[in-house]
Amino acid sequence: MNRCENCNIYIYDDTEICPLCHSILADVSEDEKERVIETYGDEAPYPDVTEGIKRVNFAMRLLLFIFILTEVAAVIVNLLTTPKFLWCLLSLVGLAYIFLFLRHWIKHDSGYSAKIGFQIFMSMVLMVIINVVIGKPYWSLEWCLPGMIILGDVLVFIFMLLYRENWFSYILLLVLMVICSVILWVLFALGFIKSIILLIICSAISGVFLLVVAIFKDREVKRELKRRFHV
Amino acid sequence: MKDKKANKNNKKNEKIKGSSVINENIIGDEKEIKQDNKDKKDSKKSGSDGKKREPRKRGKLSWDKLDNTATLFPVIATQEMSNVYRIAVNLNEEVDEEILEEAVHRVVEQIPLFGMRLREGVFWYYFEENNKPLPRVMEETQVPGAYINKTRNNQYMFRVTYYKCRINLEVFHALTDGFGGSIFLKEIVYQYLRLKHPEDLKDEKDKISSGIFLDSEDSYVKNFKKNKKYKKYKSSKAVTLEGEKFVNGKLGVMHGFMKFSEVRAASKKRGLTINQYIVGMFVYAVYKEYLNSSASKYPISCCVPVNLRPYYDSHTLKNFFAMVSADFQPDDREYTCDEVLNIVKENLEEKITKKNLDDILSYNVSNEKNMLLRIIPITVKKFALRRVYGASTHATTATITNIGNFKLKEPYEKYVENFYCILSMSKGQNMKGAVLSYNGILNINFSSCLTDTSIQKRFFKLIEQDGVEIAVETNGVYYE
Numbered sequence: 166m167n168r169c170e171n172c173n174i175y176i177y178d179d180t181e182i183c184p185l186c187h188s189i190l191a192d193v194s195e196d197e198k199e200r201v202i203e204t205y206g207d208e209a210p211y212p213d214v215t216e217g218i219k220r221v222n223f224a225m226r227l228l229l230f231i232f233i234l235t236e237v238a239a240v241i242v243n244l245l246t247t248p249k250f251l252w253c254l255l256s257l258v259g260l261a262y263i264f265l266f267l268r269h270w271i272k273h274d275s276g277y278s279a280k281i282g283f284q285i286f287m288s289m290v291l292m293v294i295i296n297v298v299i300g301k302p303y304w305s306l307e308w309c310l311p312g313m314i315i316l317g318d319v320l321v322f323i324f325m326l327l328y329r330e331n332w333f334s335y336i337l338l339l340v341l342m343v344i345c346s347v348i349l350w351v352l353f354a355l356g357f358i359k360s361i362i363l364l365i366i367c368s369a370i371s372g373v374f375l376l377v378v379a380i381f382k383d384r385e386v387k388r389e390l391k392r393r394f395h396v
Numbered sequence: 397m398k399d400k401k402a403n404k405n406n407k408k409n410e411k412i413k414g415s416s417v418i419n420e421n422i423i424g425d426e427k428e429i430k431q432d433n434k435d436k437k438d439s440k441k442s443g444s445d446g447k448k449r450e451p452r453k454r455g456k457l458s459w460d461k462l463d464n465t466a467t468l469f470p471v472i473a474t475q476e477m478s479n480v481y482r483i484a485v486n487l488n489e490e491v492d493e494e495i496l497e498e499a500v501h502r503v504v505e506q507i508p509l510f511g512m513r514l515r516e517g518v519f520w521y522y523f524e525e526n527n528k529p530l531p532r533v534m535e536e537t538q539v540p541g542a543y544i545n546k547t548r549n550n551q552y553m554f555r556v557t558y559y560k561c562r563i564n565l566e567v568f569h570a571l572t573d574g575f576g577g578s579i580f581l582k583e584i585v586y587q588y589l590r591l592k593h594p595e596d597l598k599d600e601k602d603k604i605s606s607g608i609f610l611d612s613e614d615s616y617v618k619n620f621k622k623n624k625k626y627k628k629y630k631s632s633k634a635v636t637l638e639g640e641k642f643v644n645g646k647l648g649v650m651h652g653f654m655k656f657s658e659v660r661a662a663s664k665k666r667g668l669t670i671n672q673y674i675v676g677m678f679v680y681a682v683y684k685e686y687l688n689s690s691a692s693k694y695p696i697s698c699c700v701p702v703n704l705r706p707y708y709d710s711h712t713l714k715n716f717f718a719m720v721s722a723d724f725q726p727d728d729r730e731y732t733c734d735e736v737l738n739i740v741k742e743n744l745e746e747k748i749t750k751k752n753l754d755d756i757l758s759y760n761v762s763n764e765k766n767m768l769l770r771i772i773p774i775t776v777k778k779f780a781l782r783r784v785y786g787a788s789t790h791a792t793t794a795t796i797t798n799i800g801n802f803k804l805k806e807p808y809e810k811y812v813e814n815f816y817c818i819l820s821m822s823k824g825q826n827m828k829g830a831v832l833s834y835n836g837i838l839n840i841n842f843s844s845c846l847t848d849t850s851i852q853k854r855f856f857k858l859i860e861q862d863g864v865e866i867a868v869e870t871n872g873v874y875y876e
Contacts, residue, residue, distance in 0.1 A: 172853060173860050177869035184874040185853035201867055205653040205837055206813040209486040209562045211871035212536050215644055222644065274545040330527055392459050393517045396770045
């Protein structure tokens, strides 16, 4: 402990400089120090916590740097080799997706069900974008989207088993899968989807899954929906 | 192994629930903790979490709506604007991690609000009973008031850390305000000390203090009166304290300790309450140091949260406060300290009245009562709330809160040296202050993301010139 003669205050910190006026501090006698501690209490120092912050920031920045370098390299190679087909756009979308995916999982603090739902939705969007860049036929609608819905159902099932105490938290995700299936049927009716096999499988899985839960666990489902839909 | 541990915890919880258990059992409990510590070391090796909370019947988890103010916090909370506050206590001895963890576990079991997690519904957020294990009590590794990542915190909305003799409780504001946080921290301290000093405190009952209300009503809604003249929060621009900021999310913390009696005498001499005196001095310090005593296009607006409980006879543990502001817009002439203090006094006296607080409360709740707004999906609400909040962020220069006098029960007092309160930064507010007192010592805590300390320097100098002796402590970032 020292004393700032300019500010006329005692400074607990282990320093020679006043944090307020930056003047050099004066020593305090042992008696005076004892009196101040007895009056105001002893010092309560803080740990140095900057290293942890630096590490996380550095990792994300390093990743961003590597991705930008990779994409720049991809653009150059693309333009030099196959300038008529811009596959570098695909790598750009892919890298952006991976970066945002990691950022979302590391930084965002929503629950697993929200994260899974968001990632499935984003993966669907990614597939559609890639498909649009490459052009017809709409393989993303016919195969990837139903595939993602089946994957979503499987993940919901696994998570319901893993977190049995909170299995009902995933009901909304299940409802989302059914809604996605309905949307695919609309696209089928509009003629965007030709092959019906995977569409039937994903709709059946989602529908039956939701039906089983709604019939055999009706009370829990009601409670969960009441919570989720409270106005 | 897991089952064994769960059984043991259940037995322990049964003990807690049998509230007539007195401290004779604590000595036995301490042995149990030692055994638990052994288990915990094993679990640490395997990287698992702390103790599992008492299992509930599946699907029967209790839930609750958020209070009126809490609705905003989850929407606007980010890494940079965490909406987390810290209340800390400095003991006379080094903190024992295992005992502290056990104390937290026991207190959470008895104060259900802190055992909740935040969930997102289709229209609103809501609280749901959290049956995940409590997060580990760990040594402090983050800046005060750092964002609480709920996924990494097992969805709990509070965090307990320690460093040397200090116990830190950090709470996400959606859960409760300083009133609720201080009750929770005091109970943790009591429980910790009972476990740490079973012989000394053998006459103390091993349960949370009698007289504590576990009421978690939404007092905003309960006290809402339909009013045609709603008092809207102002959104006109105020002076924003700008300057060089700390990098890497660092936060400057400065505690000023002074005798309560000296501050009271100084404020009385100027015909002010302690609150008016502190807020007034801060506004004057901003005027002198930031505006250099010159005229300003915008007012210096210092926000003061008012605890509404005494005005509405509420004992809720949830948030129940309203914001009023002390505004001072300097013109061309130079103002003296007394003039500024009087302007602040008049401002606060005019705004902290039952009538005005009624109007603020009615305005806050009126939107929530609107059926059309209620049925808007939460995604749209979030977007709109962020825009509305963003537009009002520059309406405040700083916030100064007084969380009051901390009083501990007599047998525990000798173990506790001091209390602290630290507020995290908000958008547009680069400096905040929190005031509290304990054992005759007033502690004014400034948190700031600005490297410059001239406002704090002027503030403490003004008070010192009024005959108040001051001792200052910082978190060390001002020397880096």
